Amino acid sequence: MTDAVRTQGLFKRFGQQTAVAGVDLVVPRGSFAGLVGPNGAGKTTTLSMTTGLLRPDGGSIHIDGFDVWQDPVAVKARIGVLPEGLRLFERLSGRELLHYNGQLRGLPKPEVERRTEELLAVMDLLGSADKLVVDYSTGMRKKIGLAAALLHNPAVLFLDEPFEGVDPVSANTLVDVLTRYTSSGSTVVFSSHVMDLVERLCDWVSVMSGGYIVAQGPLDQIRAGRTLNQAFLDLVGASNSGSGSGNGEEGLSWLGSAQA
Amino acid sequence: MAGLGTGVNLGIGGVAALFFKLKLRLIIGNLRGETARQIGFVFSVLAAVAVAVIGFITMGLVRLAPPDMAVDLVVIAFTMFWVAWAIGPLMMFGLDDTLDPSRVALLPLTTGRLAAGMFTASVTGVWPPxxxxxxxxxxxGIAVGATGITTGIVAVVLLFALCIVTSRLVTTALSGALRSRRGRDLAAVSVVFVVLLSQLPNLVVNQGSALDVPRLIGDMAGVLRWTPAGMAGHAIGAGGLVALAELAAVALIVAVFGILWIAALKRALVTPDTSTQAAGVRSRSLAARVLPESAFTAVVVKELKYARRDPRGRVGWITAVAVSGVLLFSISGQGGGAAAGAWLVYFPACLSALMTALQSANAFGIDGRSLWMNAVVYGTARDLRTDLAGRHLALVVLAVPLITAVAIAGALLAGDWTFAWSAALTGWGVFGVGLAVGSVTTVLVPYTTPERLNSFSGAAPGQGGIAFLSSFGSLLVTALLALPIALPPLLGAAWWSLLAVPYGLTAAWAGRRLASALGLARMPEILAAVSRPS
Known part of the structure; x- marks a missing residue:
């Protein structure tokens, strides 16, 4: 069986800085995959290149066996994307945004309208469906963005930091929708800093650091008996015994209410 | 800043010094690493120096005018400075960190000290000096003798304080409104009206050799001398007790404005952002009902909504209408003769078409960072062509009535109805050529249209050159390509305009075809170019 996502030697520089230095990302079909890594590890750059929004300097990307840059039509019909930074058409209402997205993808109008209303209901956005997206809160924007990404029922869903800045209630809604989506055999790839969430949701984890994949595989294999958080800190070399200037206690002697 | 028990309490001077350094840091930080911005800054400093020198000399040259008129001119100039200071920062709000009091709300400072700091910050920069x-x-220019000079110095310092305090008062009092989305939208659109207003004297002066300019100046100054800024100007020329009284009045006004400002500052610090509890928008678009359901229709509907809802869209169309009006008005002032009649009608119609077509020269600019939503769908050149065609139709829906109105108005002014239909046809054709060129520049030289419009640049920092190339290049190429349909009617062959619309349509079609083939391969680069932070 072909993997949902497979990249080989994916490479990208911005000026002097190498953001992604040869990434071989693998995500088996039907998995709920987490892409984790510290800030600046190259997660967003990797996801942008994988979804065809950023041109790589080298390497290949296949989604469901189709090459992203050779066969864009087949790939673009199969993927849904929620990019970083909540970039949405701000001057459309939530409902209009979903309609626009559906029609752009050539779905029949009655179908678009049916799916829109159902998604708005599940996301608990019916009350604000006619407000402009520019007036939405962060959680609402993530939810409407996810709804737009799901509207055409993609086979593979890419989400960049979907839970960042989202309140627990909205996060719960997102999780419910995503769990239901993967249980039908579709694939989710999402990047996150929140280890607890990744540990709870994912069955596949790819750990990035400094532009490389440093570990990748089923969740239990990566954890190897530790919590994911500990495994992550060990992998990216930032655990207590790691590099840096000691345990940081000398530098902050004035901090806290203990009087000298 | 002081922490728990440790740290020193800054005096007013200390706070002022701190804010001075903060403002300098902000200016320097803004320039770091961006060569284009650094060059831009150097140019604006050079421009400021030039303006200062020329302005100083011009104000000095006032001495050559008769004494009464000299004072009148100074009164008018002072009032203009004052108004500029009151309005200018409103347009800049959000561009300068030290202007928004909420950014410093967490600093442990008393309101008085904060006011001193904010005052220092706002006089730090290029334009205050x-x-x-x-x-x-x-x-x-107008001061006479030692007393005159002394009065003058006091008047100038008071005027400076008045300008700064007024601008602080206005921005602080409105900062709540300006932080809200609707307030910012309004401020963005108001830029157009300010620019138009500044054109008003031009038009008035253009209109009339019949008008008596010295009398006009006298009348204006007669009113303006009672504004605080006018009083400061008048005091320099008046001398004696009158001057003393006027300066005292100005000083009083500065003090009152200062107190009001501090009160507004206190309020602004504890008033939360006016979060926009916007009412819903639910419009049944006519285009959605008339056109068959398709990606094409989706783009048309979305573009028409954006022209209405996005301040940049509104600014674009208000400008187009205003420029067309101004053109008609100023060209009609110079009529006479049959050939001139043709000019009078064709020229405004074609120029209006050219101006409105310019909005298609960077069609993805307003979408900006949201363009990914389209990019992630489009897999073929045909998809992109459909998208461009949708944008073009939306522009046509708005532009064709405008061009037609200009043609009819031109014919009315020329007094010859027969021009109306041929001028309208020619204008539509030129518009089509403009769309053709615009779709190519859209994919070849895309740039970010900043969400905050300001009068200096229509592009994100560092992209000013590209924006200039895009708009100037497309104007030039459109004008050249439009010559075959625009020139013959101008020279008298009105029937030639029958060819204009087919020519324009063919051009627009060919332009979209070329642009979509070029654009699809460049989609990631276009996306990056229109997603620059601004």
Whole structure:
């Protein structure tokens, strides 16, 4: 069986800085995959290149066996994307945004309208469906963005930091929708800093650091008996015994209410 | 800043010094690493120096006018400075960190000290000294004798304080509104009206050789001398007790404005952002009902909504209408003769078409960072062509009535109805050529249209050159390509305009075809170019 996502030697520089230095990302079909890594590890750059929004300097990307840059039509019909930074058409209402997205993808109008209303209901956005997206809160924007990404029922869903800045209630809604989506055999790839969430949701984890994949595989294999958080800190070399200037206690002697 | 128990309490001077350094840091930080911005900054400093020198000399040259008129001119100039200071920062709000009091709300400072700091921050920069230098030119212009000079210095300093305090008062009092989305939208659109307003004297002066300019100046100054800024100007020329009274009044107004400002500052610090509890928008678009359901229709509907809802869209169309009106008005002033009649009608119609077509020269600019939503769908050149065609139709829906109205108005002014239909046809054709060129520049030289419009640049920092290339290039190429349909009617062959619309349609079609083939391969680069932070 072909993997949902497979990249080989994916490479990208911005000026002097190498953001992604040869990434071989693998995500088996039907998995709920987490892409984790510290800030600046190259997660967003990797996801942008994988979804065809950023041109790589080298390497290949296949989604469901189709090459992203050779066969864009087949790939673009199969993927849904929620990019970083909540970039949405701000001057459309939530409902209009979903309609626009559906029609752009050539779905029949009655179908678009049916799916829109159902998604708005599940996301608990019916009350604000006619407000402009520019007036939405962060959680609402993530939810409407996810709804737009799901509207055409993609086979593979890419989400960049979907839970960042989202309140627990909205996060719960997102999780419910995503769990239901993967249980039908579709694939989710999402990047996150929140280890607890990744540990709870994912069955596949790819750990990035400094532009490389440093570990990748089923969740239990990566954890190897530790919590994911500990495994992550060990992998990216930032655990207590790691590099840096000691345990940081000398530098902050004035901090806290203990009087000298 | 002081922490728990440790740290020193800053005096007013200390706070002022701190804010001075903060403002300098912000200016320097803004320039770091961006060569284009650094060059831009150097140019604006050079421009400021030039403006200061020329302004100072001009104010000094006032001395050559008769004494009464000299004072009148200074009164008008002072009032203009004051108004500029009151309005200018409103347009800049959000561009300068030290202007928004909520950014410093967490600092443990008393309101008075905060006011001192904010005052220092707002006089730190390029334009405040320029204002000071130009207005001191009035000293050489109208001050007479030692008392005159002394009065003048006091008047100039008071005017400077008045300008700064007024601008602080206005921005602080409105900062709540300006932080809200609707307030910012309104401020963005109001830029157009300010620009138009500044054109008003031009138009008035253009209209009339019949008008008596010296009398006009006298009348204006007669009113303006009672504004606080006018009083400061008048005091320099008046001398004696009158001057003393006027200066005292100005000082009083500065003090009152200062107190009001501090009160507004206190309020602004504890008033939360006016979060926009916007009412819903639910419009049944006519285009959605008339056109068959398709990606094409989706783009048309979305573009028409954006023209209405996005301040940049509104600014674009208000400008197009205003420029067309101004053109008609100023060209009609110079009529006469049959050939001139043709000019009178064709020229405004074609120029109006050219101006409105310019909005298609960077069609993805307003979408900006949201363009990914389209990019992630489009897999073929045909998809992109459909998208461009949708944008073009939306523009046509708005532009064709405008061009037609200009043609009819032109024919009315020329007094010859027969021109109306041929001028309208020619205008539509030119518009089609403009769309053709615009779709190519859209994919070849895309740039970010900043969400905050300001009068200096229509592009994100560092992209000013690209924006210039895009709009100037497309104007030039459109004008050249439109010559075959625009020139013959101008020379008298009105029937030639029958060819204009087919020519324009063919051009637009060919332009979209070329642009979509070029654009699809460049999609990631286009996306990056229109997603620059601004």
């Amino acid at each position: 320029v204002t000071l230098i130009i207005t001191s030119g009035a000293l050489t």
